[in-house]
Amino acid sequence: MRYICTCCGYTYDPAKGDEMNQVAPGVEFDDLPDSWVCPLCYATKDQFDPLD
Amino acid sequence: MKVSVSSLYQAVELNQEIPPLLIGERCNPNGSKAFREALLAEDWDSCLKMALDQEARGAQVLDLCVAYAGRDELSDMNTLVKLFAGSCKAPLMLDSTSPETLSAVLPLYPGRAIINSINLEDGGANLDKICALAKKYGAAVVALTITEEGMALTCEKKVAAAKEIYRLAVEKHGLRAQDILFDLLTFTVGSGDEKMRDAAIQTLDAIKQVKKELPGVGFTLGVSNISFGLRPAARKVLNSVFLHEAVAAGLNTAIVDAAKVLPYVAISDEDRQLCLDLLFNRSDDALMNFIEHFEQAVEESDEEESDTLLEEQLRQKVLKGDKEGLEDLLTELRGRWQPLDIINGLLVPAMREVGELFGRGELLLPFVLQSAEVMKQSVNLLEPYMEKLSDEGRTSILLATVAGDVHDIGKNLVDIILSNNGYKVHNIGIKVPAEEIIAKAKELQVDVVGLSGLLVKSALLMKENMLQFQAAGLTQPVLLGGAALTPKFVAEDCVPGYENQVVYCADAFAGLKAIRDFESGSLQSTRWESAAVAANKPGPQQEGIDRSQIPPSVPFLGEKIIEDLPAEPLFNYLNQAALFRGRWGYRRGKMSKEEYAELTDKTVLPLYARLKDQALSENWLQPKVAYGYFDCCSEGDSLLVHSTSGEKRFDFPRQPAPPHLCIADYFRSAEEGGDKVGFFVVTIGDRLAEMTSELYASDSYHDYLMLHGLGVELTDGLAEYWHEQMRIEMGLQQQAQADVAAYVAQGYQGSRYGFGYPACPDLEAHLPLFELVKAQQIGVGLTESFEMVPEMSTSAIVVHHPQAKYFAV
Ligand code: B12
Ligand SMILES: [Zn+2]
Numbered sequence: 105m106r107y108i109c110t111c112c113g114y115t116y117d118p119a120k121g122d123e124m125n126q127v128a129p130g131v132e133f134d135d136l137p138d139s140w141v142c143p144l145c146y147a148t149k150d151q152f153d154p155l156d
Numbered sequence: 157m158k159v160s161v162s163s164l165y166q167a168v169e170l171n172q173e174i175p176p177l178l179i180g181e182r183c184n185p186n187g188s189k190a191f192r193e194a195l196l197a198e199d200w201d202s203c204l205k206m207a208l209d210q211e212a213r214g215a216q217v218l219d220l221c222v223a224y225a226g227r228d229e230l231s232d233m234n235t236l237v238k239l240f241a242g243s244c245k246a247p248l249m250l251d252s253t254s255p256e257t258l259s260a261v262l263p264l265y266p267g268r269a270i271i272n273s274i275n276l277e278d279g280g281a282n283l284d285k286i287c288a289l290a291k292k293y294g295a296a297v298v299a300l301t302i303t304e305e306g307m308a309l310t311c312e313k314k315v316a317a318a319k320e321i322y323r324l325a326v327e328k329h330g331l332r333a334q335d336i337l338f339d340l341l342t343f344t345v346g347s348g349d350e351k352m353r354d355a356a357i358q359t360l361d362a363i364k365q366v367k368k369e370l371p372g373v374g375f376t377l378g379v380s381n382i383s384f385g386l387r388p389a390a391r392k393v394l395n396s397v398f399l400h401e402a403v404a405a406g407l408n409t410a411i412v413d414a415a416k417v418l419p420y421v422a423i424s425d426e427d428r429q430l431c432l433d434l435l436f437n438r439s440d441d442a443l444m445n446f447i448e449h450f451e452q453a454v455e456e457s458d459e460e461e462s463d464t465l466l467e468e469q470l471r472q473k474v475l476k477g478d479k480e481g482l483e484d485l486l487t488e489l490r491g492r493w494q495p496l497d498i499i500n501g502l503l504v505p506a507m508r509e510v511g512e513l514f515g516r517g518e519l520l521l522p523f524v525l526q527s528a529e530v531m532k533q534s535v536n537l538l539e540p541y542m543e544k545l546s547d548e549g550r551t552s553i554l555l556a557t558v559a560g561d562v563h564d565i566g567k568n569l570v571d572i573i574l575s576n577n578g579y580k581v582h583n584i585g586i587k588v589p590a591e592e593i594i595a596k597a598k599e600l601q602v603d604v605v606g607l608s609g610l611l612v613k614s615a616l617l618m619k620e621n622m623l624q625f626q627a628a629g630l631t632q633p634v635l636l637g638g639a640a641l642t643p644k645f646v647a648e649d650c651v652p653g654y655e656n657q658v659v660y661c662a663d664a665f666a667g668l669k670a671i672r673d674f675e676s677g678s679l680q681s682t683r684w685e686s687a688a689v690a691a692n693k694p695g696p697q698q699e700g701i702d703r704s705q706i707p708p709s710v711p712f713l714g715e716k717i718i719e720d721l722p723a724e725p726l727f728n729y730l731n732q733a734a735l736f737r738g739r740w741g742y743r744r745g746k747m748s749k750e751e752y753a754e755l756t757d758k759t760v761l762p763l764y765a766r767l768k769d770q771a772l773s774e775n776w777l778q779p780k781v782a783y784g785y786f787d788c789c790s791e792g793d794s795l796l797v798h799s800t801s802g803e804k805r806f807d808f809p810r811q812p813a814p815p816h817l818c819i820a821d822y823f824r825s826a827e828e829g830g831d832k833v834g835f836f837v838v839t840i841g842d843r844l845a846e847m848t849s850e851l852y853a854s855d856s857y858h859d860y861l862m863l864h865g866l867g868v869e870l871t872d873g874l875a876e877y878w879h880e881q882m883r884i885e886m887g888l889q890q891q892a893q894a895d896v897a898a899y900v901a902q903g904y905q906g907s908r909y910g911f912g913y914p915a916c917p918d919l920e921a922h923l924p925l926f927e928l929v930k931a932q933q934i935g936v937g938l939t940e941s942f943e944m945v946p947e948m949s950t951s952a953i954v955v956h957h958p959q960a961k962y963f964a965v
Pocket of ligand 2: 109110111112113114142143144145146147
């Protein structure tokens with residue numbers, strides 16, 4: 105499932121992963137480490153909303 | 157002893173074989189909307205029908221009240237008593253405190269009625285008149301334990317008031333003990349209010365004691381008061397268990413809706429235990445356990461909205477943020493409660509519930525603000541009817557934004573939440589130096605000090621403030637909040653500087669919780685476990701920066717001011733996701749995709765459309781830009797910028813870990829032939845900020861947040877728009893695209909870095925930047941913390957290098 109950053113609008117898409125945080129494609133949002141932050145505005149995981 | 161009351165048709169014993177005798181409460185314009193409407197329309201048949209309905213549902217006596225603003229009580233009572241007397245089998249309880257009305261209708265009633273009610277609120281003058289009438293017509297009387305001091309809350313006061321009334325009624329007016337039905341009053345145990353936790357115990361003990369000390373008297377009670385504030389399904393169970401206990405204590409009659417009482421045997425053991433734990437205050441978390449357990453219980457939809465009690469209606473208004481009809485509702489409630497009791501007993505518990513819903517993610521911030529507006533307006537409407545809300549005993553808080561910082565909204569939201577939860581807040585504004593905070597804290601003798609700030613600089617200042625507070629001898633706990641603070645910083649840098657508690661608050665509700673902890677003596681300084689996770693530092697993982705990148709051609713060198721920008725295009729660059737979910741707080745939370753889509757379509761988008769229209773037609777925005785292009789070259793971690801006003805130096809930090817990024821690396825050095833750099837400062841002006849202040853001042857909390865959020869995102873939209881213009885001017889992009897989704901993900905060549913953000917955290921860079929682009933010409937200035945004023949302004953360094961993306965150091 106995709107998640108959106110409520111602070112800046114960045115979308116985390118598991119199909120794409122997150123290069124800026126060195127996250128390979130295929131990782132579900134829930135499986136990202138707690139230390140993961142938005143690659144654009146550094147918001148923490150709890151500031152994300154489910155998109156789908 | 158047999159005591160009965162009677163109608164034309166029958167006598168009914170007050171002491172039923174299976175107590176209690178049930179008194180129907182619906183024929184009351186203050187408690188039933190249907191009855192009120194019938195009364196106002198003088199639809200007497202409908203009034204009668206409601207009386208007969210209650211009989212059918214088990215009421216053995218019927219309360220009749222017609223006191224309502226704008227109606228002639230005497231004449232309405234006259235009409236209805238005659239009508240009811242001929243048609244109802246159940247004896248009547250004449251619900252009036254007017255001796256005139258009672259003396260007119262008592263002679264009309266062909267039976268033995270009950271008068272509801274007497275009390276000592278006025279010291280006894282009314283009581284004297286009504287007792288004389290009761291004696292003359294042989295009526296029974298309900299006596300409420302209200303004295304000049306107000307409603308009796310404790311057992312001791314209830315008993316004392318009962319004895320005094322007994323003395324007057326029996327010894328002075330010659331009534332018999334059995335003619336009196338004491339209503340010893342009860343209050344909700346559902347509010348979470350510490351002081352009211354033993355409300356049930358006080359009432360039950362008082363019944364037992366009065367029964368012992370004043371033999372022969374009877375009792376009645378508005379049983380459902382015990383559960384105000386709880387959910388209907390839960391209330392029904394709690395009311396029934398309480399009724400059972402009250403009857404065991406000696407209650408012989410009860411004012412309830414007969415259809416809404418469960419037989420005791422029908423209540424499961426588990427349910428009973430939870431109710432008893434709550435009623436008898438057997439543990440600290442009895443209320444939480446009770447609420448959690450009944451959370452699951454199926455809500456029965458009330459047969460008709462009108463059936464809900466007035467008190468419940470007020471709770472609903474707060475929960476729903478609905479101000480319609482508030483004034484009428486409060487006028488009615490004032491007939492039952494003292495204004496202060498409405499505030500402390502009904503409004504504050506409802507706001508507490510709002511906070512809990514927000515905490516569980518079941519209520520969104522915009523709705524919380526609407527609830528706070530209902531609270532605020534209610535208090536305003538009640539204030540004329542009470543002595544000024546006394547500050548004595550209320551916890552007081554001083555709020556300020558620290559020196560050099562003009563950020564208002566975070567602190568104001570805290571003010572809104574705290575003051576509408578019943579606390580006394582002294583909000584002394586923005587840019588407040590430590591000396592002034594200290595002086596005010598001493599002068600006002602506040603219990604707690606709260607500091608707010610937007611910037612990292614403000615966080616550092618808070619650290620200094622702690623030392624100053626300590627040196628000045630302040631002893632109040634200090635709450636700290638604001639975007640740039642972290643619990644780690646507070647624990648490691650602020651806590652050590654001050655002897656008393658220093659507490660990090662992530663949001664206004666964390667502040668509310670801290671105040672409650674303070675009141676209960678459990679407030680503790682923020683602690684930080686260093687073992688906790690360190691946040692990631694995202695950034696592009698490039699191997700090396702391509703040094704062969706040719707600088708773009710720029711349209712001019714030096715600075716330029718743009719003042720006549722149209723406002724409309726800004727909306728095309730506005731980041732709706734950030735506005736709706738972030739700034740406005742319309743998060744999806746626990747909603748399903750469909751529910752969220754509905755919220756967006758029905759509430760959020762229409763609001764956005766309305767504000768956009770107004771912003772454009774009423775000229776809320778004055779977008780202005782100061783920008784420029786300059787020759788430059790990198791030198792190590794710095795960028796040297798050449799301009800007619802001299803060379804300016806910008807120092808940038810370098811990532812300590814691979815890939816060791818630093819903004820300076822995106823520019824060629826002098827040896828490599830130098831480079832070009834852009835800068836801008838943009839603002840939407842101060843009109844919107846002024847309007848938001850006005851909204852705040854007029855208690856329009858919801859609109860305040862909405863407008864502020866809109867302004868903030870338009871500022872960012874303007875930056876996005878201008879960055880695109882500059883890319884077009886430099887030939888990095890062909891034409892305007894206004895593709896917000898792509899721009900969020902930096903889907904363009906180059907990057908704009910705002911000073912203060914992690915790749916270039918030093919806000920002091922605003923000094924050379926302002927000299928370069930002459931931002932003062934568009935009315936933007938700097939505070940001593942290098943914050944821009946008007947607040948809805950933003951700045952950036954514009955980098956053209958294709959590898960330049962956001963990163964954190
Ligand atoms: C919206 C925003 C903007 C807007 C509006 C700014 C404004 N004045 O409101 C715009 C786009 C204009 C902007 C510009 C800038 N911003 Co900005 N911005 C933000 C953002 C995303 C949200 C701030 C906000 O309005 N929040 C809403 C309010 C209601 O929340 P709040 O103030 O935090 O208050 C809540 C809590 O903190 C708490 N609280 C606050 N105070 C207190 C006090 C007590 C006692 C208690 C109990 C609780 C409490 O309760 C409040 C309500 O729940 C933050 C990042 C973030 N996520 O917070 C960055 C942020 C504040 N911005 C930042 C920066 C760098 C800037 C700029 C300098 C960028 C630039 N170079 O242009 C400029 C400076 C603007 C200026 N005037 O000088 C940095 C500041 C870091 C620093 N170096 O100081 C932040 C922290 C982003 C970041 N992660 O780096 N920004
Ligand atoms: Zn983000």
